[in-house]
Amino acid sequence: MEKTIITTDSAPAAIGPYSQAVKAGPMVFFSGQIPLRADGSLVDGDIAVQTEQVMKNLGAVLSAAGLDYAAVVKTTIYLTDLADFSVVNDIYGEYFKHAPPARACVQVSALPKGVDIEIEGIACCE
Secondary structure, X not given: OOEEEEOOOOXXXXXXXXXXXXXXXXXXXXXXXXXXXXXXXXOOOOHHHHXXXXXXXXXXXXXXXXXXXXXXXXXXXXXXXHHHHHHHHHHHHHHOOOOOOEEEEXXXXXXXXXXXXXEEEEEEOO
């Protein structure tokens, strides 16, 4: 099976040895996005501000793959505090109004660069 690396300057570059996304067959696997701007700087703000930036980053990588949020079939949300769940859920829901993807949400002890949220996903491109 052929795999294609997906990259875009409209989202932050990978901060380690991984790709922003990889297309394999009819699926696109999106690496976790944290609240970094495309230039790699952290956004300042609460969980709402961080979540908005993460969703924008996911959208930029989706676009680079020729897709949009409707193509997403599964996401995983990582939070450092599950007390933030309702705020995250409200913002996330604005991006997936119709036929939302399957999802898991878990609390973790820490995330890269000390952020409060990371979201990864899988999309179907056929």
